[in-house]
Amino acid sequence: MSQARFQPGDRVKVRNAEVVGHMRTPRYIRGHEGEVERICGFFANPEELAYNRHGLPKRALYRVRFDQKKVWPDYQGPAGDTVDVEIYEHWLDKA
Protein backbone atom coordinates (compact mmCIF):
# COMPACT_ATOMS: atom_id res chain seq x y z
CA MET A 1 0.00 0.00 0.00
CA SER A 2 1.36 3.35 -0.96
CA GLN A 3 0.30 6.91 -0.37
CA ALA A 4 -2.65 8.43 -2.14
CA ARG A 5 -1.56 10.60 -5.04
CA PHE A 6 -4.57 12.91 -4.81
CA GLN A 7 -6.24 14.69 -1.93
CA PRO A 8 -9.84 15.84 -1.41
CA GLY A 9 -10.39 19.02 -3.44
CA ASP A 10 -7.88 18.09 -6.15
CA ARG A 11 -9.04 18.42 -9.75
CA VAL A 12 -8.61 15.17 -11.66
CA LYS A 13 -9.36 13.86 -15.14
CA VAL A 14 -10.51 10.33 -15.86
CA ARG A 15 -8.37 8.55 -18.45
CA ASN A 16 -10.24 8.09 -21.69
CA ALA A 17 -8.93 4.61 -22.32
CA GLU A 18 -10.28 1.61 -24.16
CA VAL A 19 -9.91 -1.52 -22.12
CA VAL A 20 -10.42 -5.18 -22.80
CA GLY A 21 -11.53 -7.15 -19.79
CA HIS A 22 -13.14 -6.34 -16.48
CA MET A 23 -12.99 -2.83 -15.03
CA ARG A 24 -15.01 -0.56 -12.79
CA THR A 25 -14.71 2.78 -14.56
CA PRO A 26 -17.97 3.44 -16.41
CA ARG A 27 -17.62 4.60 -19.94
CA TYR A 28 -19.81 7.68 -19.54
CA ILE A 29 -17.33 9.28 -17.14
CA ARG A 30 -14.12 8.64 -19.07
CA GLY A 31 -12.42 11.78 -20.29
CA HIS A 32 -14.29 13.98 -17.80
CA GLU A 33 -12.87 16.28 -15.16
CA GLY A 34 -14.02 16.27 -11.58
CA GLU A 35 -13.03 16.96 -8.02
CA VAL A 36 -11.85 14.42 -5.46
CA GLU A 37 -14.54 14.30 -2.77
CA ARG A 38 -12.81 11.75 -0.54
CA ILE A 39 -10.29 8.97 -0.45
CA CYS A 40 -12.34 5.81 0.08
CA GLY A 41 -9.35 3.71 1.08
CA PHE A 42 -6.98 1.27 -0.55
CA PHE A 43 -8.26 -1.81 -2.34
CA ALA A 44 -6.89 -4.67 -4.42
CA ASN A 45 -7.19 -3.94 -8.13
CA PRO A 46 -10.53 -5.33 -9.41
CA GLU A 47 -9.08 -5.66 -12.91
CA GLU A 48 -6.79 -8.37 -11.48
CA LEU A 49 -9.16 -9.84 -8.89
CA ALA A 50 -11.57 -10.65 -11.71
CA TYR A 51 -9.05 -13.16 -13.03
CA ASN A 52 -8.28 -14.69 -9.63
CA ARG A 53 -5.03 -12.83 -9.14
CA HIS A 54 -4.21 -11.01 -5.91
CA GLY A 55 -4.45 -7.53 -7.38
CA LEU A 56 -1.64 -6.19 -5.20
CA PRO A 57 -0.33 -3.65 -4.45
CA LYS A 58 -3.58 -2.12 -3.29
CA ARG A 59 -4.72 0.98 -5.14
CA ALA A 60 -6.19 4.17 -3.78
CA LEU A 61 -9.89 4.45 -4.53
CA TYR A 62 -11.43 7.92 -4.77
CA ARG A 63 -14.91 9.24 -4.82
CA VAL A 64 -14.84 11.88 -7.54
CA ARG A 65 -17.59 14.47 -8.00
CA PHE A 66 -18.57 15.65 -11.48
CA ASP A 67 -20.88 18.44 -12.64
CA GLN A 68 -23.82 16.86 -14.41
CA LYS A 69 -24.03 19.68 -16.96
CA LYS A 70 -20.48 18.91 -18.06
CA VAL A 71 -20.98 15.16 -18.17
CA TRP A 72 -24.20 15.35 -20.19
CA PRO A 73 -24.45 18.31 -22.59
CA ASP A 74 -28.24 17.91 -22.67
CA TYR A 75 -28.63 17.58 -18.90
CA GLN A 76 -32.02 18.74 -17.64
CA GLY A 77 -31.53 20.30 -14.23
CA PRO A 78 -29.87 23.15 -12.35
CA ALA A 79 -26.15 23.85 -12.34
CA GLY A 80 -25.50 22.42 -8.87
CA ASP A 81 -26.45 18.84 -9.74
CA THR A 82 -23.58 16.37 -9.49
CA VAL A 83 -22.72 12.71 -9.94
CA ASP A 84 -20.23 10.93 -7.69
CA VAL A 85 -18.31 7.99 -9.11
CA GLU A 86 -15.76 5.75 -7.39
CA ILE A 87 -12.59 5.64 -9.44
CA TYR A 88 -9.27 3.88 -8.89
CA GLU A 89 -6.11 5.95 -8.89
CA HIS A 90 -4.67 4.35 -12.03
CA TRP A 91 -7.66 5.74 -13.94
CA LEU A 92 -6.99 9.32 -12.88
CA ASP A 93 -4.63 12.04 -14.10
CA LYS A 94 -4.07 15.48 -12.64
CA ALA A 95 -6.45 17.87 -14.40
Add this chain to the structure above:
Amino acid sequence: MSTHHDHDHDHHDHKHPTQPDVDGPLTYHQRLEIAVRELLIEKGIVTADEVRRAIEAMDARTPAQGARIVAHAWADPAYKKKLLTEPREASLELGVDPGVTKLVVVENTDKVHNLVVCTLCSCYPRSILGLPPDWYKSRAYRSRAVREPRKVMSEFGLEIPDDIAVRVHDSTADMRYLVLPKRPKGTEGWSEEKLAAIVTRDTMIGIAEARIP
Protein backbone atom coordinates in the same frame (compact mmCIF):
# COMPACT_ATOMS: atom_id res chain seq x y z
CA MET B 1 -45.58 1.13 -0.31
CA SER B 2 -45.09 -2.62 -0.52
CA THR B 3 -41.63 -2.93 0.89
CA HIS B 4 -42.16 -5.69 3.40
CA HIS B 5 -40.32 -8.90 2.97
CA ASP B 6 -40.67 -9.80 6.62
CA HIS B 7 -43.57 -12.13 6.00
CA ASP B 8 -41.14 -14.76 4.72
CA HIS B 9 -40.17 -15.35 8.31
CA ASP B 10 -43.31 -17.30 8.99
CA HIS B 11 -42.66 -20.15 6.66
CA HIS B 12 -39.13 -20.31 5.38
CA ASP B 13 -38.01 -22.55 8.23
CA HIS B 14 -40.07 -25.35 6.82
CA LYS B 15 -38.49 -25.25 3.40
CA HIS B 16 -36.03 -27.96 2.60
CA PRO B 17 -33.23 -26.63 0.37
CA THR B 18 -34.17 -29.00 -2.44
CA GLN B 19 -37.86 -28.30 -2.41
CA PRO B 20 -39.03 -27.45 -5.92
CA ASP B 21 -40.34 -23.94 -6.46
CA VAL B 22 -43.31 -24.58 -8.66
CA ASP B 23 -45.35 -27.50 -9.86
CA GLY B 24 -44.51 -26.89 -13.51
CA PRO B 25 -41.35 -28.01 -15.27
CA LEU B 26 -38.11 -26.50 -14.02
CA THR B 27 -36.28 -23.99 -16.14
CA TYR B 28 -32.75 -24.68 -17.31
CA HIS B 29 -31.30 -22.33 -14.69
CA GLN B 30 -33.32 -23.90 -11.91
CA ARG B 31 -31.92 -27.30 -12.90
CA LEU B 32 -28.46 -25.78 -13.05
CA GLU B 33 -28.81 -24.47 -9.49
CA ILE B 34 -29.84 -27.91 -8.26
CA ALA B 35 -26.99 -29.61 -10.12
CA VAL B 36 -24.32 -27.19 -8.90
CA ARG B 37 -25.58 -27.26 -5.33
CA GLU B 38 -25.71 -31.06 -5.24
CA LEU B 39 -22.18 -31.31 -6.65
CA LEU B 40 -20.89 -28.85 -4.06
CA ILE B 41 -22.57 -30.81 -1.27
CA GLU B 42 -21.22 -34.13 -2.58
CA LYS B 43 -17.73 -32.67 -2.68
CA GLY B 44 -18.02 -31.40 0.87
CA ILE B 45 -17.60 -27.76 -0.22
CA VAL B 46 -20.92 -26.69 1.28
CA THR B 47 -23.57 -28.46 3.34
CA ALA B 48 -27.34 -28.32 2.91
CA ASP B 49 -27.53 -26.89 6.39
CA GLU B 50 -25.15 -24.04 5.51
CA VAL B 51 -27.31 -23.17 2.51
CA ARG B 52 -30.40 -23.11 4.70
CA ARG B 53 -28.72 -20.93 7.30
CA ALA B 54 -27.41 -18.52 4.67
CA ILE B 55 -30.97 -18.09 3.39
CA GLU B 56 -32.24 -17.47 6.92
CA ALA B 57 -29.56 -14.86 7.49
CA MET B 58 -30.53 -13.15 4.27
CA ASP B 59 -34.24 -13.21 5.12
CA ALA B 60 -33.40 -11.51 8.39
CA ARG B 61 -31.92 -8.52 6.56
CA THR B 62 -34.78 -6.19 5.71
CA PRO B 63 -35.25 -2.46 5.24
CA ALA B 64 -36.49 -2.41 8.86
CA GLN B 65 -32.82 -2.53 9.91
CA GLY B 66 -32.04 0.61 7.95
CA ALA B 67 -35.21 2.28 9.22
CA ARG B 68 -34.12 1.70 12.81
CA ILE B 69 -30.75 3.31 12.08
CA VAL B 70 -32.36 6.32 10.37
CA ALA B 71 -34.93 6.82 13.15
CA HIS B 72 -32.20 6.77 15.78
CA ALA B 73 -30.16 9.28 13.77
CA TRP B 74 -33.20 11.56 13.55
CA ALA B 75 -33.77 11.34 17.29
CA ASP B 76 -30.16 11.65 18.45
CA PRO B 77 -27.89 14.30 16.85
CA ALA B 78 -24.73 12.73 18.30
CA TYR B 79 -25.64 9.40 16.74
CA LYS B 80 -26.37 11.09 13.42
CA LYS B 81 -22.92 12.61 13.42
CA LYS B 82 -21.40 9.22 14.13
CA LEU B 83 -23.49 7.59 11.40
CA LEU B 84 -22.18 10.09 8.84
CA THR B 85 -18.54 9.84 9.90
CA GLU B 86 -18.22 6.27 11.19
CA PRO B 87 -21.11 4.42 9.56
CA ARG B 88 -19.76 0.97 10.33
CA GLU B 89 -19.44 1.59 14.05
CA ALA B 90 -22.77 3.39 14.16
CA SER B 91 -24.49 0.51 12.43
CA LEU B 92 -22.91 -2.07 14.75
CA GLU B 93 -24.01 0.00 17.71
CA LEU B 94 -27.61 -0.76 16.77
CA GLY B 95 -26.85 -4.44 16.22
CA VAL B 96 -26.76 -4.22 12.41
CA ASP B 97 -23.63 -5.85 11.01
CA PRO B 98 -22.54 -4.29 7.71
CA GLY B 99 -20.32 -7.33 7.12
CA VAL B 100 -17.65 -6.74 4.51
CA THR B 101 -19.60 -3.78 3.11
CA LYS B 102 -17.86 -0.41 3.18
CA LEU B 103 -20.82 1.73 4.06
CA VAL B 104 -21.17 5.40 3.13
CA VAL B 105 -24.15 7.31 4.55
CA VAL B 106 -25.23 10.40 2.62
CA GLU B 107 -27.60 12.92 4.17
CA ASN B 108 -30.54 14.62 2.51
CA THR B 109 -30.85 18.23 3.61
CA ASP B 110 -32.66 21.41 2.57
CA LYS B 111 -29.90 21.90 0.00
CA VAL B 112 -29.04 18.39 -1.23
CA HIS B 113 -30.97 15.31 -2.30
CA ASN B 114 -29.07 12.05 -2.80
CA LEU B 115 -29.96 9.20 -5.17
CA VAL B 116 -28.15 5.85 -5.38
CA VAL B 117 -27.63 3.71 -8.49
CA CYS B 118 -25.16 1.14 -9.78
CA THR B 119 -24.79 1.56 -13.53
CA LEU B 120 -22.35 -1.33 -14.04
CA CYS B 121 -24.20 -4.05 -12.14
CA SER B 122 -26.54 -3.78 -9.16
CA CYS B 123 -24.45 -2.96 -6.09
CA TYR B 124 -26.71 -2.28 -3.15
CA PRO B 125 -26.28 -2.05 0.64
CA ARG B 126 -27.63 -5.60 1.10
CA SER B 127 -26.27 -6.04 4.59
CA ILE B 128 -28.43 -3.12 5.74
CA LEU B 129 -31.47 -3.21 3.42
CA GLY B 130 -31.65 -6.83 2.28
CA LEU B 131 -32.02 -7.77 -1.39
CA PRO B 132 -32.70 -4.98 -3.89
CA PRO B 133 -36.03 -4.52 -5.67
CA ASP B 134 -36.24 -5.55 -9.32
CA TRP B 135 -36.51 -1.99 -10.62
CA TYR B 136 -33.17 -1.09 -9.02
CA LYS B 137 -31.55 -3.79 -11.16
CA SER B 138 -33.46 -2.91 -14.33
CA ARG B 139 -31.84 -1.61 -17.50
CA ALA B 140 -34.07 1.48 -17.41
CA TYR B 141 -33.04 2.52 -13.90
CA ARG B 142 -29.34 1.74 -14.34
CA SER B 143 -29.22 3.63 -17.64
CA ARG B 144 -31.28 6.68 -16.75
CA ALA B 145 -30.79 7.40 -13.04
CA VAL B 146 -27.36 8.83 -13.72
CA ARG B 147 -28.32 10.99 -16.70
CA GLU B 148 -31.83 12.19 -15.91
CA PRO B 149 -32.23 11.61 -12.17
CA ARG B 150 -34.88 14.27 -11.75
CA LYS B 151 -37.05 12.71 -14.43
CA VAL B 152 -36.65 9.23 -12.99
CA MET B 153 -37.53 10.47 -9.50
CA SER B 154 -40.51 12.29 -10.93
CA GLU B 155 -41.71 9.02 -12.46
CA PHE B 156 -41.61 7.65 -8.92
CA GLY B 157 -43.68 10.61 -7.75
CA LEU B 158 -40.83 12.61 -6.26
CA GLU B 159 -40.33 16.19 -7.47
CA ILE B 160 -37.15 17.89 -6.29
CA PRO B 161 -37.23 21.71 -6.54
CA ASP B 162 -34.44 23.36 -8.51
CA ASP B 163 -32.99 25.05 -5.42
CA ILE B 164 -32.08 21.60 -4.06
CA ALA B 165 -29.05 20.00 -5.72
CA VAL B 166 -29.45 16.40 -6.84
CA ARG B 167 -26.40 14.31 -6.08
CA VAL B 168 -26.32 10.92 -7.78
CA HIS B 169 -24.03 8.22 -6.40
CA ASP B 170 -22.90 5.58 -8.86
CA SER B 171 -21.63 2.74 -6.66
CA THR B 172 -19.10 1.49 -9.16
CA ALA B 173 -16.54 -0.09 -6.85
CA ASP B 174 -16.25 -0.96 -3.18
CA MET B 175 -18.56 1.49 -1.38
CA ARG B 176 -22.23 0.91 -0.68
CA TYR B 177 -24.47 3.93 -0.18
CA LEU B 178 -27.30 4.46 2.26
CA VAL B 179 -29.37 7.64 2.07
CA LEU B 180 -30.28 9.31 5.34
CA PRO B 181 -33.64 10.84 4.39
CA LYS B 182 -34.89 14.19 5.70
CA ARG B 183 -37.03 14.01 8.80
CA PRO B 184 -40.47 15.32 7.88
CA LYS B 185 -41.86 18.35 9.69
CA GLY B 186 -44.58 17.52 12.14
CA THR B 187 -42.82 14.49 13.60
CA GLU B 188 -41.45 16.32 16.64
CA GLY B 189 -41.77 14.26 19.76
CA TRP B 190 -42.41 11.00 17.91
CA SER B 191 -40.95 7.81 19.34
CA GLU B 192 -38.19 6.14 17.37
CA GLU B 193 -40.53 3.27 16.65
CA LYS B 194 -43.09 5.60 15.14
CA LEU B 195 -40.38 7.38 13.17
CA ALA B 196 -38.97 4.10 11.84
CA ALA B 197 -42.38 3.19 10.46
CA ILE B 198 -42.23 6.04 7.92
CA VAL B 199 -38.69 5.21 6.77
CA THR B 200 -39.33 3.03 3.74
CA ARG B 201 -36.72 1.22 1.71
CA ASP B 202 -37.19 3.68 -1.16
CA THR B 203 -36.38 6.66 1.07
CA MET B 204 -33.01 5.05 1.84
CA ILE B 205 -32.25 4.64 -1.90
CA GLY B 206 -33.29 8.26 -2.44
CA ILE B 207 -36.16 7.59 -4.83
CA ALA B 208 -38.73 8.70 -2.24
CA GLU B 209 -39.04 11.09 0.68
CA ALA B 210 -40.13 10.15 4.18
CA ARG B 211 -43.68 11.40 4.64
CA ILE B 212 -46.28 11.42 7.35
CA PRO B 213 -48.96 9.02 6.12
Add this chain to the structure above:
Amino acid sequence: MRQHHDMGGEPAGRVEKTEHDYAPWEKRVDALLVLLSDRERSLIRTDELRKNIEAIGPDAYEKMSYYERWITSVTANLLQRGAITAEELSRKLADVERREKEGLL
Protein backbone atom coordinates in the same frame (compact mmCIF):
# COMPACT_ATOMS: atom_id res chain seq x y z
CA MET C 1 -16.32 -0.03 -27.59
CA ARG C 2 -18.94 0.12 -24.86
CA GLN C 3 -19.57 -3.21 -23.14
CA HIS C 4 -23.25 -3.99 -22.88
CA HIS C 5 -23.34 -4.07 -19.07
CA ASP C 6 -21.86 -0.57 -18.96
CA MET C 7 -25.20 1.18 -19.51
CA GLY C 8 -25.01 4.47 -17.58
CA GLY C 9 -26.57 7.20 -19.71
CA GLU C 10 -27.84 4.92 -22.45
CA PRO C 11 -31.34 5.60 -23.78
CA ALA C 12 -33.96 3.46 -22.05
CA GLY C 13 -37.66 3.52 -21.36
CA ARG C 14 -39.64 4.37 -18.27
CA VAL C 15 -38.58 2.67 -15.05
CA GLU C 16 -41.22 0.09 -14.22
CA LYS C 17 -41.65 -0.11 -10.46
CA THR C 18 -41.47 -3.87 -10.43
CA GLU C 19 -40.51 -6.10 -7.58
CA HIS C 20 -41.22 -9.64 -6.53
CA ASP C 21 -40.66 -11.85 -3.53
CA TYR C 22 -37.62 -13.89 -4.33
CA ALA C 23 -38.33 -17.53 -5.18
CA PRO C 24 -36.64 -20.25 -3.11
CA TRP C 25 -34.31 -21.16 -5.99
CA GLU C 26 -33.22 -17.53 -6.31
CA LYS C 27 -32.45 -17.39 -2.61
CA ARG C 28 -30.45 -20.59 -2.91
CA VAL C 29 -28.35 -19.08 -5.70
CA ASP C 30 -27.74 -16.08 -3.46
CA ALA C 31 -26.84 -18.38 -0.57
CA LEU C 32 -24.41 -20.37 -2.73
CA LEU C 33 -22.64 -17.18 -3.73
CA VAL C 34 -22.43 -15.99 -0.12
CA LEU C 35 -20.94 -19.33 0.98
CA LEU C 36 -18.55 -19.75 -1.95
CA SER C 37 -17.21 -16.24 -1.52
CA ASP C 38 -16.54 -16.46 2.19
CA ARG C 39 -13.00 -16.34 3.49
CA GLU C 40 -12.85 -20.05 4.21
CA ARG C 41 -13.95 -21.25 0.76
CA SER C 42 -12.90 -18.29 -1.37
CA LEU C 43 -14.02 -19.96 -4.60
CA ILE C 44 -15.40 -16.79 -6.16
CA ARG C 45 -14.73 -13.10 -5.71
CA THR C 46 -17.14 -10.28 -6.44
CA ASP C 47 -15.09 -9.23 -9.44
CA GLU C 48 -15.06 -12.77 -10.82
CA LEU C 49 -18.85 -12.87 -10.46
CA ARG C 50 -19.06 -9.57 -12.33
CA LYS C 51 -16.57 -10.61 -15.00
CA ASN C 52 -18.46 -13.83 -15.80
CA ILE C 53 -21.76 -11.94 -15.93
CA GLU C 54 -20.21 -9.42 -18.30
CA ALA C 55 -19.04 -12.33 -20.45
CA ILE C 56 -22.65 -13.41 -21.07
CA GLY C 57 -23.51 -12.23 -24.59
CA PRO C 58 -25.66 -9.09 -24.94
CA ASP C 59 -28.75 -10.98 -26.12
CA ALA C 60 -28.63 -13.55 -23.33
CA TYR C 61 -27.85 -10.82 -20.79
CA GLU C 62 -31.09 -9.05 -21.70
CA LYS C 63 -33.18 -12.21 -21.67
CA MET C 64 -31.86 -13.70 -18.45
CA SER C 65 -33.16 -12.73 -15.05
CA TYR C 66 -30.83 -11.50 -12.34
CA TYR C 67 -30.36 -14.83 -10.60
CA GLU C 68 -30.16 -16.68 -13.91
CA ARG C 69 -27.09 -14.54 -14.63
CA TRP C 70 -25.74 -15.24 -11.18
CA ILE C 71 -26.00 -19.04 -11.35
CA THR C 72 -24.48 -18.91 -14.84
CA SER C 73 -21.56 -16.89 -13.51
CA VAL C 74 -21.08 -18.98 -10.36
CA THR C 75 -21.05 -22.16 -12.46
CA ALA C 76 -18.52 -20.68 -14.89
CA ASN C 77 -16.29 -19.69 -11.99
CA LEU C 78 -16.39 -23.14 -10.39
CA LEU C 79 -15.32 -24.58 -13.74
CA GLN C 80 -12.58 -21.95 -14.14
CA ARG C 81 -11.30 -22.64 -10.63
CA GLY C 82 -11.42 -26.41 -11.14
CA ALA C 83 -13.81 -26.94 -8.24
CA ILE C 84 -16.10 -28.91 -10.56
CA THR C 85 -15.53 -30.36 -14.01
CA ALA C 86 -17.66 -30.06 -17.13
CA GLU C 87 -18.19 -33.81 -17.18
CA GLU C 88 -19.41 -33.91 -13.59
CA LEU C 89 -21.76 -31.07 -14.31
CA SER C 90 -23.25 -32.53 -17.47
CA ARG C 91 -23.80 -35.90 -15.78
CA LYS C 92 -25.41 -34.21 -12.79
CA LEU C 93 -27.67 -32.10 -15.01
CA ALA C 94 -28.82 -35.23 -16.85
CA ASP C 95 -29.48 -36.86 -13.50
CA VAL C 96 -31.53 -33.86 -12.29
CA GLU C 97 -33.55 -33.96 -15.51
CA ARG C 98 -34.21 -37.69 -15.11
CA ARG C 99 -35.31 -37.29 -11.49
CA GLU C 100 -37.58 -34.43 -12.45
CA LYS C 101 -39.28 -36.59 -15.12
CA GLU C 102 -39.70 -39.43 -12.66
CA GLY C 103 -41.13 -37.08 -10.07
CA LEU C 104 -38.27 -37.70 -7.68
CA LEU C 105 -37.20 -34.10 -7.10
